[in-house]
Amino acid sequence: MSKPKFQNPTGVHDILPEDQPYYEAVAEAAKSVLNFYQFKKIDTPILEDAELFSRGIGQLTDIVEKEMYTFKTKGGKDILALRPEGTAPIVRAYIQHGFQSMPQPIKLWYFGPFFRHERPQAGRFRQFYQFGAEILGEKDALADAQLISILYAILQELKLGDLIVKINSIGDENCRPVYRKALIKFLKSNKKSLCSDCQKRLKGNPLRVLDCKNEKCREVLAGAPQTIDFLCEECHTHFKEVLEYLDELKIPYILDANLVRGLDYYTKTVFEVESAPVPNVEGLSQGALSGGGRYDNLAKMLGGPEVPSCGMAGGVERIVALMKERGYKPKSLPKSEVFLAQIGPLAKKRSLAIMEDLRKANIKVAESFSRDSLKSQMGMASKMGIESVLIIGQKEALQGTVMMRNMETGKQSEVKQEEIIKEIKTRLKED
């Protein structure tokens, strides 16, 4: 294959026609569930001030430090970024448009592309789609549980069972520092047993040591202090309530003391949903399908009022991959009911008008006007599996009629043009 001059840059991909039905199914499932729960859709721009993310997600996180696409605008004054996630822009919009003076909470959802400059691999792309939902201005634990329940419902709409909800609480600005200290102390005393990566993490982001996959580290971590033992009164109660709601909703979850998330703005509840490994099926280990948590301080960090909130986001590519793995059958395009074939210049002209009449009558028509030979048009009709073919040639065009052929029986009859629609409708009913 001689290399085409242009191809897509690393890590970004075309969503080809054959994959569209999967993406549409995800978007549709998200939309229907979220609409039911009174979430309003919002689209924020793909470009934002880069500082929005460095303030929100955290200057020292990998997302901001290494993975964010940033650039200077032509004027050179602004530094913009391709959005790496959806929450900070929504909080920005909340503050900017004065949503705090509307009845709280504000429930919003989105679906769109996000960008992170990473090395691509299974379920990981530089441009990827996420859907997400945010409940802003609600501190009650019900909101946390409801988001998990909604996420669960969306995934079930997509026939994705066998899901694991992992949940943890990482505390707030009162109790997290205490825990952090205890963890650092513990890790330092076990420093020699940790892998080299973790020794580095110990300095920059000690919480991240918790989800290291290295076996040695895991052994050490078995004895590590756990966030939930350090929660202050308020966080403890909140977490307990979230779990009680989940019990009530009958959503299976596992407490994962090692679950910490990579974004600095999280407080209290954090969760992830991943697919349970199915026996006898080689599944892709592509990480969490979806994640989320509470971010009570984000609005303030962005210079706004205090807006206790929580949110979740789902990775569409990962969900689509799982749907395919589990054999989900997306809806295909509705099949055309009739095929319109034409022969000769006069009929060709007439056929466009007939198409339009059929469209107005809500009859699905297929055609292959670019082919002039009746033979190849019939071939197309046959390949498409369409039972009724309308044939219009010179003779029919002059007479104002159309030949109607049943592809199964081979019977055909002439119908007057003004009666086509009526005739088609009665024939379709017979089937």
Place this chain on the structure above:
RNA sequence: GUGGCUAUGGUGUAAUGGCAGCACAAGAGCUUGUGGAGCUCUUUGUACGGGUUCGAGUCCCGUUAGUCACCCCA
């Protein structure tokens, strides 16, 4: 950012260092107004750039892309 594996028509695949084949798909035709089968013909290829060699799809180096793992994350 680090490491492993891979790269042959549109797709899927062959070719001990010696003529790049096959299948499917696509297009044209086999009574110039009638499809599904069959037949005939046609189009399309060694990712890119170097090197070794009489000779490279095949061996070596680089690049690019894909893929997987690490890191991190959806």
